[in-house]
Amino acid sequence: GPNLINLALMVGQHFFGWRGAAVALAGMLVAPLVLIFLVAIAYAQYASTPAVAHALQGMSAVVAGLVIAMAIKLFPAIRHDLPNWGWAGLAFAGVGLLRINLLWVLVVLGPIAVALAWWRIRRA
Structure with a gap:
């Protein structure tokens, strides 16, 4: 991981x-x-091979499960932080409800969230 790269x-x-x-x-x-x-x-x-297409469909279910597991694992960290819930809700609304591509949701929400977090830290 990153520690190994830093060591190198x-x-x-x-x-x-x-x-x-x-x-x-x-x-x-x-x-x-x-x-x-x-x-x-x-x-x-x-x-275009049917077997590959079916394997990728199965993998998408696994990836969804991993994302849900990561969300459950991170829940205690953001349990009491209302702004994080807001960002999570906006991301869910963009991707899940409005069907916007995840890349565009991250490109828009990511810099705004980082800037606001930086501003909150600077103010504190």
């Missing part, structure tokens, strides 16, 4: 300066990137 950056910078940090970062990210490209190429090749 620190070791690379310690021994070889900014070049070492850049190579360490590249070394940590190239293998997963190549794997993602291979999966994308395979998907482009076999996306």
